[in-house]
Amino acid sequence: MLKPKCLNGSQCYGFSNIKGGYILPCCWCDKPNYHEEFKSLMQEHLKITNVDSVESIIYSKEWQDFYDILVNRPEEAPSLCQTFCSGVTGKIVTYTTPKGNEHERRK
Numbered sequence: 001m002l003k004p005k006c007l008n009g010s011q012c013y014g015f016s017n018i019k020g021g022y023i024l025p026c027c028w029c030d031k032p033n034y035h036e037e038f039k040s041l042m043q044e045h046l047k048i049t050n051v052d053s054v055e056s057i058i059y060s061k062e063w064q065d066f067y068d069i070l071v072n073r074p075e076e077a078p079s080l081c082q083t084f085c086s087g088v089t090g091k092i093v094t095y096t097t098p099k100g101n102e103h104e105r106r107k
């Protein structure tokens, strides 16, 4: 069961400075190995420098679709969300693979 902390007020928005700057649903999303999972929110027209207001990002179709996944189709949510907001308790540990990719898992 997914319990999105970005929707219950216990996690604030994140920011990625990659390629000009994007707002992300939470700070955990701003890890290079997870950017692919959030690519729908990191499109050119959603870049901070290409909008007039933060609201135009948050209320965009892409963001609303993302929130719809979290609430109504949690099985399609990014693996990051499954790890950090599954409601499962346990310490989250970060490890690096031999190829240098960073991952998190519960211990």
Ligand code: SF4
Pocket: 003, 004, 005, 006, 007, 011, 025, 026, 027, 028, 029, 070, 080, 081, 082, 084, 085
């Ligand atoms: S990990 Fe996913 S569900 Fe949890 S706060 Fe971040 S974006 Fe929201």
